[in-house]
């Protein structure tokens with residue numbers, strides 16, 4: 001038998017460790033080449049910074065809030081530029097011209113929704129066409145544009161006002177209250193019932209929705225979208241998934257209750273309407289229970305944080321701009337003089353109030369990066385070639401703050417929406433709900449809610465910035481939906497209002 005001495009062994013060891021090292025190096029080089037090829041921009045693709053293998057451009061963006069970096073890149077590369085999320089290319093659209101060209105002029109080419117992202121895993125994503133039309137029709141049937149919707153909103157505002165009166169002129173943070181109200185309005189449309197604000201499930205759901213919004217576009221959301229290998233790990237995005245499933249499970253229970261108690265063709269709410277629609281459809285249609293749950297959750301998530309954060313921002317701006325607040329109250333008192341309550345029709349006689357609401361929407365830029373789109377086929381935009389399936393991100397903030405589109409782009413100033421005669425102007429750069437066939441489905445409801453809630457509150461309360469609160473910080477907290485930084489304010493009941 002052959003025996004090995006110590007030296008033989010160490011030479012053998014060295015040879016095998018060198019071979020192992022070479023193999024590792026070889027595979028590292030192959031992987032790098034593979035990722036480099038995958039992150040090469042296609043011919044005539046919009047320009048952008050050089051991506052790194054695996055990470056793409058992730059490390060070149062501030063993950064807490066990438067808005068400043070996006071503006072820096074816009075100034076360097078122009079209104080249409082590109083970034084890589086891992087090896088996935090994305091086109092970023094900035095400014096009114098590029099966004100309108102893509103989403104209006106070339107609407108069908110840019111109307112897809114991407115898959116394989118955190119947000120698309122949480123939403124119904126691609127279900128467009130029939131479903132969208134149905135959801136819109138259902139929202140209308142249950143009150144949008146009708147008196148009943150107004151009644152639902154106004155009765156919810158009564159709950160809000162009652163809570164505010166209880167604050168007895170002490171400083172409070174109204175954020176949660178507005179979340180509760182917006183969520184209850186959606187719940188009453190969807191399943192005909194509202195929750196008490198202290199209901200344990202309701203409180204948990206509100207918290208989860210706010211967290212989902214913060215995480216989905218924040219650092220963890222970006223890591224999820226960029227490095228799919230990490231998705232199975234117990235990181236914060238898993239919590240978002242679990243929270244979403246928890247709410248889904250609850251809504252599933254409500255659907256089951258509706259199935260048991262409904263009378264076919266006599267819908268009481270969105271769920272009954274959907275069940276009627278499912279009865280009419282053949283097997284295999286898109287109107288199945290899974291899709292219904294996805295639609296209901298989309299409405300719930302999309303309709304809560306968006307409207308409530310906008311209301312919260314508006315109240316914050318009004319509190320810190322007492323002169324503008326006073327002008328609103330003069331207009332409201334004049335138009336509503338002697339009326340028991342405001343109605344949505346009154347808006348036509350309140351141009352200043354409408355300008356304030358729109359200016360709040362512009363200045364807070366509720367959904368700064370909208371909801372992501374994807375190209376549905378190979379297409380061309382402003383001279384660039386964009387392949388089918390490319391991720392498309394609309395930077396709505398770049399439009400809402402665009403120089404040349406606004407009289408005072410960087411200032412909270414309702415005059416942005418008024419002409420010299422004090423009349424409300426329709427401006428094409430005002431697109432907080434986005435534009436084109438995939439634009440916000442709840443725009444009508446949101447507008448009604450913003451108007452009725454804000455006018456009722458201004459009619460009843462003086463919004464006061466506490467003396468010891470220091471200077472207001474207008475920088476938003478970034479998320480799918482932006483939120484104001486936590487603040488306290490005083491709701492002081494008005495004495496000389498026209499009614500109440």
Ligand code: HEM
Nearest residue numbers: 302303306307310366370371433434438439440441442446
């Ligand atoms: C101030 C409040 C709101 C703002 C600023 C807002 C804004 C937006 C934006 C920017 C989008 C993306 C559009 C696109 O992809 O191009 C969107 C989509 C959507 N919104 Fe809203 N929204 C608001 C309130 C609501 C409400 C109250 C509802 C529900 C009733 C709602 C339901 C939806 C739905 C379902 C979509 C997805 C539409 C689709 O995929 O076709 N939104 N919203």
